[in-house]
Amino acid sequence: MQAWVIGNWKQNPATSHDVNALLDDLCAAISTTKQMSHDNSARCQIMVAPSFIHLAAVNGRLKDTSILCAAQDISGHSASVGAYTGECSAQQIVDAGATWTILGHSERRQYHQESNDSLLQKMIHALSQDLGVVFCIGESQAQYDTKQTLEVIDNQLAVIKEFITQQPELIEALPTRLIIAYEPVWAIGTGKVPTVAEVSATHKHIKRTLAGFADSLSNMTVLYGGSVNADNANSFAADPMIDGALVGGASLKADSFLTIATAFSQASI
Ligand code: PGA
Numbered sequence: 001m002q003a004w005v006i007g008n009w010k011q012n013p014a015t016s017h018d019v020n021a022l023l024d025d026l027c028a029a030i031s032t033t034k035q036m037s038h039d040n041s042a043r044c045q046i047m048v049a050p051s052f053i054h055l056a057a058v059n060g061r062l063k064d065t066s067i068l069c070a071a072q073d074i075s076g077h078s079a080s081v082g083a084y085t086g087e088c089s090a091q092q093i094v095d096a097g098a099t100w101t102i103l104g105h106s107e108r109r110q111y112h113q114e115s116n117d118s119l120l121q122k123m124i125h126a127l128s129q130d131l132g133v134v135f136c137i138g139e140s141q142a143q144y145d146t147k148q149t150l151e152v153i154d155n156q157l158a159v160i161k162e163f164i165t166q167q168p169e170l171i172e173a174l175p176t177r178l179i180i181a182y183e184p185v186w187a188i189g190t191g192k193v194p195t196v197a198e199v200s201a202t203h204k205h206i207k208r209t210l211a212g213f214a215d216s217l218s219n220m221t222v223l224y225g226g227s228v229n230a231d232n233a234n235s236f237a238a239d240p241m242i243d244g245a246l247v248g249g250a251s252l253k254a255d256s257f258l259t260i261a262t263a264f265s266q267a268s269i
Contacts, residue, residue: 003237003264004179004223004244006134007048007251008072008102019054023061025254030065044244044265048251049102049134052088059097070100070134073108076118079125090129100132102246104156106185119159120166127163127170132177134246135160136225137206141186144194150205153182157206161213171214179221180206181246187226189248196239199224203241230259237267 013019026048049070050058059069075087082089093101103122108114119135126133137156139149160178164171182202187193194202203222211218224236225246236242244264250256 001219001221001243001268003044003268004221005044005046005257005261005264006070006102006181006223006244006246007046007257008105008225008246008248009048009050009251010072010107010248011051012252016054016057019050019058020061022252022254023058026067026257027061027065029254029258030067043268044261046257046261047100049100055093055098056096063097068100069098070102070132071096071098072102072105074101074103074122074126074131076121076125079128090125090131094129094131098131100134101126102134102136102181104136104159106136106138106183106188110185116156116159116162120162123159123163124167127167127173127177130173130177132179134179134181134223136181136183136246138183138185138187138226144184144186149184149202153202153206154209157209160210160217164213171216174214175216175220179223180210181223181225182206183225183246189227191227193227193232196235196242199236200239200241203243207241228260230256233260233263234267237263 013022047068047070049072055071062069071093074093075084075089077084077087078089080089080091104114104119123133137153139152143152184194206222207220210220221243223244223246224242228245228247229250245260247260
């Protein structure tokens with residue numbers, strides 16, 4: 001199975017100058033690192049998700065490389081245009097050159113009160129424009145402590161089930177246009193990580209749940225996210241249930257990001 005390593009840049013870097021410097025480092029490292037040779041990049045798809053303001057420029061710089069570009073969110077109000085101040089639609093994202101969007105990141109759920117209903121709308125808009133979706137799920141520290149992880153995840157995955165009910169004609173697109181990213185909220189940006197065995201068991205549950213929604217979802221890509229770095233990437237990559245990583249902090253340095261990608265590309269040999 002092809003691995004995915006996705007860099008979520010969040011509200012970084014501060015300036016276009018810094019974005020270009022990061023891209024310079026990424027492109028230079030990719031062309032000189034033997035491990036990220038053509039064969040290996042086929043085994044691990046790399047993608048970066050800059051903020052809206054940098055999306056078109058980043059895509060312009062990456063369009064002749066194997067690196068894909070994603071948005072971090074899209075408007076739930078309309079797939080194309082409308083009177084929605086501050087929003088950016090799926091169509092506009094596609095026009096800027098992105099082929100994927102992250103949806104339901106815990107920071108969006110927390111700071112923008114994103115609900116299952118609003119995420120369903122966003123998912124419908126994304127897929128209607130053939131924008132792939134990296135759908136983030138995960139439990140809080142309190143939910144982890146009280147062993148509610150699987151219950152929370154089932155509730156978040158209900159969005160996918162409802163999507164299938166409402167858009168049955170798009171089911172066939174999901175195996176190639178939907179990726180699940182399991183990110184325990186308590187592991188994001190904290191340096192704390194669950195054990196590989198815990199992540200593996202949770203991924204198994206996610207894969208089984210998706211397979212139960214539709215036969216065509218029997219082999220879905222499930223990434224782990226939350227404090228993945230150059231030192232721990234190998235241990236996650238070695239587990240066959242973990243198909244890649246969604247990386248925040250460590251994606252802002254080309255070296256650490258590509259070390260993570262190399263770990264997953266080598267593990268999938
Ligand atoms: P982190 O962020 O790697 O900095 O923990 C992951 C994420 O929020 O996707």
